[in-house]
Amino acid sequence: MRSAPAPLGRAAFGALLLSIALGVFFRIYHADFKLYNADEVNSSIRISGHTNKQVSHAIFDGRLHHIGDIDAFAIPTAKTKPSDIWQSLASEDPQHPPLVFLVTFASERLTGDSIFFRRLPALVFGLLAVWAAWWFGRELFREAEPAWILAALIAVSPFQVAYSQEAREYSFFLFALCASSALLLAALRTGGRGFLVCYALSVALGCWGFTLFLLVAAAQGLYTVTPASGTPRARRVGALIALAAGLLTFVPWLLNLAKNVNVAVNDTAWQTTALTAPLYAGKWIFNAGSVFFDLDYLSLAWLPVVLLALAIAFVACVAFVRGTPPRIWLLPLLIGAFPLLAIALPDALEHETRALQSRYLTATWLAIEIGTAGGLWLALRKMRGTELIAGRAGLGVLLGCGVTSCAVSSQARTWWLTGQQSMRAMPAIADRLRETNGATIVYLVDDDDILLLQPYAKPSLAFHLHPHLDDAALRSAAHPYAILSSEQMSHEPLASRMQRVPLVMSFEMRPDPAIDELRRRGAAARKLEDYGRLDLGLYALAPSATRP
Numbered sequence: 001m002r003s004a005p006a007p008l009g010r011a012a013f014g015a016l017l018l019s020i021a022l023g024v025f026f027r028i029y030h031a032d033f034k035l036y037n038a039d040e041v042n043s044s045i046r047i048s049g050h051t052n053k054q055v056s057h058a059i060f061d062g063r064l065h066h067i068g069d070i071d072a073f074a075i076p077t078a079k080t081k082p083s084d085i086w087q088s089l090a091s092e093d094p095q096h097p098p099l100v101f102l103v104t105f106a107s108e109r110l111t112g113d114s115i116f117f118r119r120l121p122a123l124v125f126g127l128l129a130v131w132a133a134w135w136f137g138r139e140l141f142r143e144a145e146p147a148w149i150l151a152a153l154i155a156v157s158p159f160q161v162a163y164s165q166e167a168r169e170y171s172f173f174l175f176a177l178c179a180s181s182a183l184l185l186a187a188l189r190t191g192g193r194g195f196l197v198c199y200a201l202s203v204a205l206g207c208w209g210f211t212l213f214l215l216v217a218a219a220q221g222l223y224t225v226t227p228a229s230g231t232p233r234a235r236r237v238g239a240l241i242a243l244a245a246g247l248l249t250f251v252p253w254l255l256n257l258a259k260n261v262n263v264a265v266n267d268t269a270w271q272t273t274a275l276t277a278p279l280y281a282g283k284w285i286f287n288a289g290s291v292f293f294d295l296d297y298l299s300l301a302w303l304p305v306v307l308l309a310l311a312i313a314f315v316a317c318v319a320f321v322r323g324t325p326p327r328i329w330l331l332p333l334l335i336g337a338f339p340l341l342a343i344a345l346p347d348a349l350e351h352e353t354r355a356l357q358s359r360y361l362t363a364t365w366l367a368i369e370i371g372t373a374g375g376l377w378l379a380l381r382k383m384r385g386t387e388l389i390a391g392r393a394g395l396g397v398l399l400g401c402g403v404t405s406c407a408v409s410s411q412a413r414t415w416w417l418t419g420q421q422s423m424r425a426m427p428a429i430a431d432r433l434r435e436t437n438g439a440t441i442v443y444l445v446d447d448d449d450i451l452l453l454q455p456y457a458k459p460s461l462a463f464h465l466h467p468h469l470d471d472a473a474l475r476s477a478a479h480p481y482a483i484l485s486s487e488q489m490s491h492e493p494l495a496s497r498m499q500r501v502p503l504v505m506s507f508e509m510r511p512d513p514a515i516d517e518l519r520r521r522g523a524a525a526r527k528l529e530d531y532g533r534l535d536l537g538l539y540a541l542a543p544s545a546t547r548p
Contacts, residue, residue, distance in 0.1 A: 008145055008380060012392065016152040019399045020130060023155025026406040027126050027164045032116035035413050035423060040167040041451045042093070044074040044118065047105045049084025051092050056447055060465055064440075067450075068459030074451060075113045076105050094257045095264040097250075099208040100125075100169035115455055119167045126164025126171035130155045132178035133366075137373065139185035140328055146377035149395065153369045156402030158294040158409060162417055163359060169210050170359045176206035177216050177363055181331065184220050187239050188231040196242045203246025208253065215342055216363055217247060219334035228326035268354070280353070285310075287358040290416070291365045293401035295408060297416045309401050312394040313368055316375025323378045329371070336367025372398070423452045428503035429483065429538045430456035438462075440477030443469040445484050449536075453483075469494055474541060482539045489539060499542040 008016070045055060055073050059065065082102055089098050104121045111117040133154045137147030154160050154174075163170040180202035187195035203220075206213035223229055224239045257264065286296060289306035292313065296302040321329045339362075344355040354360065376398075379391025409415050414424040430453055433439045441463040444450065450463060466473035469492045474480050482489075482498065489495050 008148070012380065012395065013148065015396070015399060016148045019152040019403065020155040022403055022406070023130060023152075023157075023161065024127060026156070026161050026410055027123055030410050031119055031123055031165050032114065033410075033413060034165055034415065034417075035426060036115055036118070036452065036455050037166070037417055037423065038448055038452065039417075040118070041074070041448055043101065043104070043167050044451070046085055046088045046093065046096075046101050047080075047108065048073050048076050049080040049088060051088050053092070055451070059447055059450055059463070060467070062466075064462060064464045066459060067454055067457045067461040067463070070450060070454055071113075071459075074454055076108055080105070090256050091260065092263065093267065094253075094260040095211055095267065096169065097208045097211060097253050099205065100172050100210075103172075104167065119165055122167055122169075122171045123164055125175045126160065129160065129164075129171060129175040129178060132175050132182065133369075136178040136182040136185075137370070139182045139189070140331065140370070141324075141374065141377070143377075145380070146373050149377055150370060150373035152399060153292075153373055153402070154366075156399060156406055157291055157365075157369065158402060158405040159290045159358065159365060161406050162290075162294075162409070162415060163362075166417055168359075170362060173206075173210040173213065173362055174366065176202060176209055176213060177335070177366060180206050180216070181220065181335065184224070184239060184243075185331070187242065188224070188229055188235050191232075191235040191238065196238050199239065200242035200246040203243055204249040207247065207250035211257070212339060212360060212363075214247075214250075215338040216335055217243060219338040219363075220331070223331045223334050226330065228330045230325075230327040280356070283353075283356045286416075287356065287361070288365075288368070290358065291368060292398050292405075294405050294416065298408075305401060309398060312397060313372040316373075316379075316394060317368060317371030318375070319378055320371040320374035324374060328374070332367040332370040336364040338363070340364045423449070423536060425503055425505065425536050425538075426452050427456045428505050429453065430458075430461075432501055432503055432538055433461055433481065434458055436479055438478045440464055440480055441483060442466055442473040442476055442480040443482040443484070445488050449483050469498075480541060483536065484539065485536050487535075497542055498539045501538040501540050503538060 042052075045052060050073050055070075058073070059070065082105065085101050085105055086098050089096055089101060100121065104118070107121050108117060111120065130151050134147045134151035137150040138144060141147060160171075160174065163174075180199060183195055183199040183202050186192070187199050203213075203217055206216065221240065221243050224236050224243070229236065285303075285306065286294070289296065289310055292309040293302070293306055296306050321333070339360065340355075343360055347353060347355045358365070376391050376395050379387045379394070382388040382391070413427070426449075433441075434457070439461065441450070441461070443466055447465075450465075453461075462477070464476050466476065469482055471494075473482075474494070474497075481501075484492075486500070489498065489500075492498070
């Protein structure tokens, strides 16, 4: 490869390399700083080889426990076997295949336990995804310049950086998507058996890593059978055989999913409620915008920047389709369209909200980034004129938006990822309980809260959980505490005898009231509890209250 691709120029190429370096930095920096959220707690339960049912039985058994006692439900032990992880997912979370959980299990066995090490596999896959995106771009465009632009856009994408720091399978999904697509294009270009074998393996790994990879495989298959791929029939047949071989390996898990489909449906039932049209549209704008800029999470004042970034991406994508042959634009179009149609179309017909879970549309966001990179590349190829100026300006705006977003979010303990808003008080609660000898948690509404507290609390912190906040609960400890929101407390019969404990919140970066109000409306429409728990806090017996 040339050190500085000629159409880009040294300055532009230097900006791309700097953006990629910053993307690496933002993925690693403060990787253990963001709060460990509810989805990640669920990952830890699976990786420890347990089920949610076992956790509930253990912590609600009517006995006194300590936080250190529940380490077994968050950390794999010497007794944890891969088959335990498989069984936990197969029985309670069949929509999530086991590959990434098993990789994380093996990683934690080697590294030990901490929030950073729990997130380490996701972080590594997030870094590999930047390289895989470059390779995909190189095979797709057959030139290095647009590949560098694509890698830089993905490196500083707020969406991609956020999911590289979450102990889930979504950064692996992006890596597998890019790597498998690059291998497919290499196999079609060369017909080499090595590429075909590696492509089949990548399809198998992609499916075993994330179920929605099946939609990517379908898009790749359709691209392969079309003459637009521009390759001889024999090579296309070979690629289809490799694709089928990879898919066949996933049949055992698909049979398990079919067997436990009701479990998967119930687990995602919260996504079936409707939003009003304005809230639905607003969430779509935020999700699409977060590919390039996400500070509108904090304030609507940033919305014009989001719209500018989306406008640049739209114009670039149109130029990409109009200025390149179908061999180039068809594959990313299919990769983006398949999940969009499979998830968003049923949403529109059934008035549901699955498509608003932005991680499900990772392939769609990648397709937009590819189109944007391609369109900007076409503009930058012009040696002079308004198109060249517009291309440089557009690239500068998008890279600047990404770097700015990542720089701000890197200093925040909570961001827009699932569940982080409702548990931002957990470190402060742990610090406050550390100051009181004999402090005992006697009541909480959500049993996940104990596991959310576990990474921050001292192992000796006691809890003796009761089904109700009643006299029996308050009599069970010398210093009883409850964890719940003010709204939840207002429904408790003994609310008048409890008082909220002041907490010192560190590194708090809260959205402005208008943003919080929009989220509350959305949560109310969807009957979600998360935003009803935005002010989750610690309660103690009021000094004036008579002890039961």
